[in-house]
Amino acid sequence: MFTIEKTNIPHVKHIVVVASGKGGVGKSTVSVLLATTLARKGYKVALVDADIYGPSVPKMFGMDDEQLMAHTVDGEELMIPMEKYGVKFNSVGFIVNSRQAVIWRGPLAANVMGQLFTKTEWGETDYMIVDFPPGTGDIQLSALQQYKIDAAIVVTIPQILSVNDARKGADMFSEQKLNVPLLGIVENMSWFTPQQHPDEKYYIFGKDGGQMLASEFNTKLLAQIPLITEVGEAVEEGNNLLEKNNETINKIF
Amino acid sequence: MFTIEKTNIPHVKHIVVVASGKGGVGKSTVSVLLATTLARKGYKVALVDADIYGPSVPKMFGMDDEQLMAHTVDGEELMIPMEKYGVKFNSVGFIVNSRQAVIWRGPLAANVMGQLFTKTEWGETDYMIVDFPPGTGDIQLSALQQYKIDAAIVVTIPQILSVNDARKGADMFSEQKLNVPLLGIVENMSWFTPQQHPDEKYYIFGKDGGQMLASEFNTKLLAQIPLITEVGEAVEEGNNLLEKNNETINKIF
Ligand SMILES: Nc1ncnc2c1ncn2[C@@H]1O[C@H](COP(=O)(O)OP(=O)(O)O)[C@@H](O)[C@H]1O
Numbered sequence: 349m350f351t352i353e354k355t356n357i358p359h360v361k362h363i364v365v366v367a368s369g370k371g372g373v374g375k376s377t378v379s380v381l382l383a384t385t386l387a388r389k390g391y392k393v394a395l396v397d398a399d400i401y402g403p404s405v406p407k408m409f410g411m412d413d414e415q416l417m418a419h420t421v422d423g424e425e426l427m428i429p430m431e432k433y434g435v436k437f438n439s440v441g442f443i444v445n446s447r448q449a450v451i452w453r454g455p456l457a458a459n460v461m462g463q464l465f466t467k468t469e470w471g472e473t474d475y476m477i478v479d480f481p482p483g484t485g486d487i488q489l490s491a492l493q494q495y496k497i498d499a500a501i502v503v504t505i506p507q508i509l510s511v512n513d514a515r516k517g518a519d520m521f522s523e524q525k526l527n528v529p530l531l532g533i534v535e536n537m538s539w540f541t542p543q544q545h546p547d548e549k550y551y552i553f554g555k556d557g558g559q560m561l562a563s564e565f566n567t568k569l570l571a572q573i574p575l576i577t578e579v580g581e582a583v584e585e586g587n588n589l590l591e592k593n594n595e596t597i598n599k600i601f
Numbered sequence: 602m603f604t605i606e607k608t609n610i611p612h613v614k615h616i617v618v619v620a621s622g623k624g625g626v627g628k629s630t631v632s633v634l635l636a637t638t639l640a641r642k643g644y645k646v647a648l649v650d651a652d653i654y655g656p657s658v659p660k661m662f663g664m665d666d667e668q669l670m671a672h673t674v675d676g677e678e679l680m681i682p683m684e685k686y687g688v689k690f691n692s693v694g695f696i697v698n699s700r701q702a703v704i705w706r707g708p709l710a711a712n713v714m715g716q717l718f719t720k721t722e723w724g725e726t727d728y729m730i731v732d733f734p735p736g737t738g739d740i741q742l743s744a745l746q747q748y749k750i751d752a753a754i755v756v757t758i759p760q761i762l763s764v765n766d767a768r769k770g771a772d773m774f775s776e777q778k779l780n781v782p783l784l785g786i787v788e789n790m791s792w793f794t795p796q797q798h799p800d801e802k803y804y805i806f807g808k809d810g811g812q813m814l815a816s817e818f819n820t821k822l823l824a825q826i827p828l829i830t831e832v833g834e835a836v837e838e839g840n841n842l843l844e845k846n847n848e849t850i851n852k853i854f
């Protein structure tokens with residue numbers, strides 16, 4: 349039987365893909381949160397912003413206008429990743445001018461994602477977190493077939509109505525031949541507690557979607573992340589608040 | 602000079618595209634709100650759910666499991682649109698099994714969108730609202746080149762950081778040769794007011810992004826829509842609350 353030989357990424361111990369069924373559920377936010385949390389625990393972390401449709405990792409780190417550098421190592425030109433809060437990161441947004449509306453086709457997407465994975469000097473890495481393009485098209489499938497991914501996390505909002513979209517995201521990993529274990533579901537935007545009313549919880553985006561999806565796929569609900577204004581404004585401040593709020597994020601690994 | 606002959610959609614007076622730079626900002630919600638508001642004012646309204654990546658209009662109307670019917674008119678087979686709250690609608694989700702993860706390529710997308718526009722029996726229509734696929738790829742560009750679109754609305758959230766994505770959406774219409782007038786910007790998820798604290802406003806997703814984008818493109822900020830839990834749960838209930846809250850929605854046309 350013919351099996352696809354997967355590309356291994358040298359010096360990286362674990363590769364975790366963060367995926368979603370549709371955009372805007374907080375997948376990039378969760379990717380950044382996961383990466384910075386792991387870095388804070390002392391792990392060597394690489395964050396690959398492979399979200400070709402809307403790479404937002406650089407601006408979440410406040411480094412949108414930075415210039416990526418490259419240098420030659422053993423005759424091969426490698427990009428030098430950016431670094432902040434103990435996380436090394438590279439982004440589609442640095443390789444392709446993210447102000448342009450790029451027409452993404454399979455070969456271009458595979459080429460650019462390949463550069464992020466194998467033409468970036470990541471160095472010894474414990475966890476590589478991959479902020480995946482939202483949705484479930486052939487671009488996502490090809491990447492999952494090509495690289496050895498150790499685990500996947502699917503991000504959803506609590507809305508029962510939007511669980512349908514998230515389900516497609518989770519389905520993508522249960523493809524037998526893909527062999528990518530679904531680590532669990534992260535439910536984001538789970539409730540909102542106003543600062544001046546710490547005992548109140550408002551379920552603006554519904555309830556229970558994360559648990560329903562986790563049960564359906566026989567996997568864990570890894571965390572429920574509330575809406576916190578600072579998360580959208582300043583990643584470090586947002587992450588500090590989320591960590592106080594959310595001991596579970598710390599338990600994911 | 603060679604100009605593309607645009608396809609006119611018979612019996613439809615005005616076609617308005619509702620677009621966004623990225624998913625999850627509420628484009629489908631705004632499309633549904635706009636359609637039901639116009640229907641309530643007595644206009645004949647058609648809602649085209651062309652959001653191929655995540656068609657959500659049927660479930661917003663609670664008609665996800667309905668079967669689309671077709672009949673033959675003058676030898677041509679036409680789909681009969683669904684109808685609710687005075688709005689006629691058809692969706693990619695009825696034509697293609699939306700539970701499947703479809704690999705969307707240009708020709709397939711153009712074919713399915715073409716069926717929604719020209720193989721659906723819309724009848725005499727004052728306003729056709731088009732829930733566009735999010736983003737700015739060649740699928741969106743091809744549709745804008747092919748059909749005569751009278752106006753475009755771009756939906757954004759207030760986050761200054763996400764205005765970059767919305768800007769690409771607005772840029773798409775300012776392409777000289779496309780000739781699609783940008784009617785204005787709708788800012789969604791502008792604040793949250795807890796029911797028990799009607800004097801408080803929480804800017805969970807930031808502030809000012811909509812106005813900033815409107816000024817940049819020399820167009821109007823048509824409306825600011827607050828976060829209202831019922832919007833995600835029951836479109837009619839949500840729309841009633843939004844209309845009380847938001848006289849501006851009524852002034853868009
Ligand atoms: N828990 C949260 N609290 C407040 N804002 C959030 C939260 N999660 C995400 N956001 C905001 O919601 C928007 C969408 O999040 P993002 O991570 O870009 O989603 P995705 O990657 O799924 O498209 C961004 O403006 C982000 O700052």
Ligand SMILES: Nc1ncnc2c1ncn2[C@@H]1O[C@H](COP(=O)(O)OP(=O)(O)O)[C@@H](O)[C@H]1O
Pocket residue numbers: 371372507510552553621623624625626627628629630631657735789790826827828829830831832833834
């Ligand atoms: N003003 C609002 N208040 C509360 N929830 C909203 C509002 N606008 C959108 N939503 C919810 O946010 C999610 C994304 O909205 P949707 O219209 O599907 O976005 P898009 O079409 O841009 O992907 C849905 O769960 C929807 O119910």
